[in-house]
Amino acid sequence: MTDLGRRATPSTATGVTARRRRALARTRLDFWLDAAILVGYTLAYSFGFTGPVIHEWLGLALGLVLLVHLTLHWDWVVRTTRKLVTRRGRDRVIWLVNLALLAAMTLCVASGIVISRVAMPALGILTLSTPFWDRLHILTAEITLGLVPVHVALRWRWIVSVARHLITRRPGRRSR
């Protein structure tokens, strides 16, 4: 960034700095939101630890946060889907894992809403108890448990680089 700033005129340098600051803020948002989803899902899956009340409210919150996560990465979805044929094998694997995860997590949250015994009735919404949705909830939760770490691990380089950046940036922030 400093090299760019030295070479460019003051007005373009300000533009580049602003753009870079926005990109950094967005990266930070992605990182912390993804971390929150991972921790939230791990907690929600551990039903014995959370109990039904926290499990259901956490599941509902996860559903909303996942929708935001998908919205924030919609550009990637469109870009990768368009170039799916020409992309490398790794990108195709990531795309397929993400598609499977979208289906599994959506059905997990939806079936959780359908069979809810605490959260939805507390909101005044009548819920159902059917063997299909009960089994679907368990099945999709287990599929999600397998896919979430794969989804995370496929982006481990990005995670490590952002985490390193966040850690190394802290001392500079404190000194200001």
Add this chain to the structure above:
Amino acid sequence: MKFARHFAAALLAVAVVVALGVAWEHSSAARVIAPSVPGGPGPGSRQFVRRLPPSHGNVRVIKGHGGLRVIDLNPESGGLDLADLQDLTHTAVLEAAIAAVVVALSLVRRSRRRARVRARLRTADQAAAAGPQPGPETTG
């Protein structure tokens, strides 16, 4: 504006998945995950929570504004059960193990690709050092 557009698209994608789930429930393929018990309810048989079996003694059903409300009266279900920390640990360990396998595979794949590229470069260097290759002979 862009966020709203993307949000609507994401919502549509989620709605499609939910619609597929509902279609699955109403198709014969529902028996794949919820086979019906002979004489018992089918996979899609609906039972509203107000008709809870007697075993759910800790659940009280009251009439609310939007319909019926079910209040869970079980005191043990209210918060975190720190005694069952093992459940959380088990989930975290399982996730970490799967992630570690994927990262290891990724590293192996990367090192193999690098070795392949290095070998190709070495071959190209050797070919260049050996001098220009004679072109194909032309006839006629």
